[in-house]
Amino acid sequence: MNTVELTGVTKAYGSTRALDAVDLSFDRGITGLLGPNGAGKTTLLRIVATSIAADGGEVRLLDRDPHGSQAEVTAIRRQLGYLPQELGYPADMTAFGFVEYVAVLKEWNDRRRRHAEVRRVLELVGLGDLATKRVARLSGGQRRRVALAQALLGDPRILVLDEPTTGLDPTQRADLRRTLSVIAGGCAVLLSTHQTEDVAALCERVVVLASGTVRFDGTVTDLVATAVGRVWTCDEPGPDALVSWRTGTGRHHVVGGTPPPGADPAEPTLEDAYLLMLGVDARAAHVPA
Ligand SMILES: Nc1ncnc2c1ncn2[C@@H]1O[C@H](COP(=O)(O)OP(=O)(O)OP(=O)(O)O)[C@@H](O)[C@H]1O
Ligand SMILES: [Mg+2]
Incomplete structure (x- = not known):
């Protein structure tokens, strides 16, 4: 039995499909949920937190039905912690x-x-x-x-955290990471964030959500590996890069496209891999540092 089991979960708000046939299950450990604004992260977390019901599909929490009898719902909520956005x-x-x-x-x-x-x-x-x-x-x-x-x-055995690091200073973020790594041993932690560093630092698993569907589900290492050979450092911007920007060193960090002449292959970060995974969607969402 998985602690959290979602099968074909769908949720719409009017004509907006916030979640579209999502299959996901979670057990112990920390899973990071990444996705651009409007991807469906909060909708997914609210369903797991029993705060809203899915329109379709099946949700099982601790092997119980979150919309079953009052006793079942209470049994789930006693073992559930939820930090809303x-x-x-x-x-x-x-x-x-x-x-x-x-x-x-x-x-x-x-x-x-x-x-x-x-x-x-x-x-x-x-x-x-x-x-x-x-x-x-x-x-x-x-x-x-x-x-x-x-x-x-x-x-709680299920801990649902919607953007827990928003508004925290670096020391507090480090403290939060320590707290979560201590409690995650016996608990399924599901957290959403816009900070890829949080995911890289904390999560053994990462789920990328976009337009209500799961685009990636795997380890952080596997997500980073998808960007190998697609990131460079060079003296000029990439001609057809997905994103490229001038860094503090004066050189350009080029993600995707074809390497400009004299480009040096760079070690991809989780953010590079995430941007490549989202493709064009990322252009609008990304504000270069
Ligand atoms: N209560 C609601 N009524 C109508 N539409 C909603 C409601 N909640 C969410 N939506 C829509 O559902 C989609 C998913 O929203 P959701 O809040 O789950 O995204 P998110 O990934 O959490 O985004 P963010 O990163 O901005 O928090 C969006 O298109 C949003 O406009
Ligand atoms: Mg949200």
């Missing part, structure tokens, strides 16, 4: 109060155990010292970590 906070709550509020909803009824758990997850995200501060007075990155803390309540 956007989360509204009651302005006058403290960080502790907000995470405790979610813990109450998750039926942590014993007050002492609940408080200990809230303190534990706030420590995990490095907010132990700010627990009594009002959420409205925290910085954007700190608020994002409060949201992450509530997702970690109760050591």
Whole structure:
């Protein structure tokens, strides 16, 4: 049994096909979900988080039906943590109060155990010292970590994180990576991001989604390997490159197309491979550094 099993999952909003016959299964470990804006990442994550239902196909979570009996749904939700892409906070709550509020909803009824758990997850995200501060007075990155803390309540077996690194500074991102690598041992972590470095640093598996369909599903190494021989460093831009830009060294980084004269083969990065995988879609989405 896989922890998460999606078969032929489809979801439409009016005439927009957000997901089109997606087959994916996940077990322990961290999977990174990459894809341009509108690819269907949030839609997929919301389905796994039981926040919305698919229109078609089958979804099994922990070998249960997320739209089955109330008992089945509750059994799944008890073992599920979800960090939505956007989360509204009651302005006058403290960080502790907000995470405790979610813990109450998750039926942590014993007050002492609940408080200990809230303190534990706030420590995990490095907010132990700010627990009594009002959420409205925290910085954007700190608020994002409060949201992450509530997702970690109760050591979930399925952890769904929609853009967890957005708004975090490099130190916080490194901390998040450490936290996730510690907890991922017994848990299926599914995270979306626009940062290929996060995926390269964290995920053993990567899924590329575009226009509601799976374009790639495999290891980070295998995705990077698809770009070998298609990336160069040279003194001029590539004539027919997918993307090329002048780097800080004054030379051009050329991805795709034919190599300009005097081009030196370059070691591809995950970002290069991702851009090549998306092809023309990537041109509009990519803003060269
Ligand atoms: N509630 C909704 N009502 C109507 N259309 C929606 C709704 N949610 C998503 N969509 C559409 O479904 C498609 C997929 O959206 P989704 O939010 O899943 O993309 P995403 O990959 O998460 O994008 P982003 O990187 O911008 O977060 C888009 O075309 C979007 O406009
Ligand atoms: Mg999204």
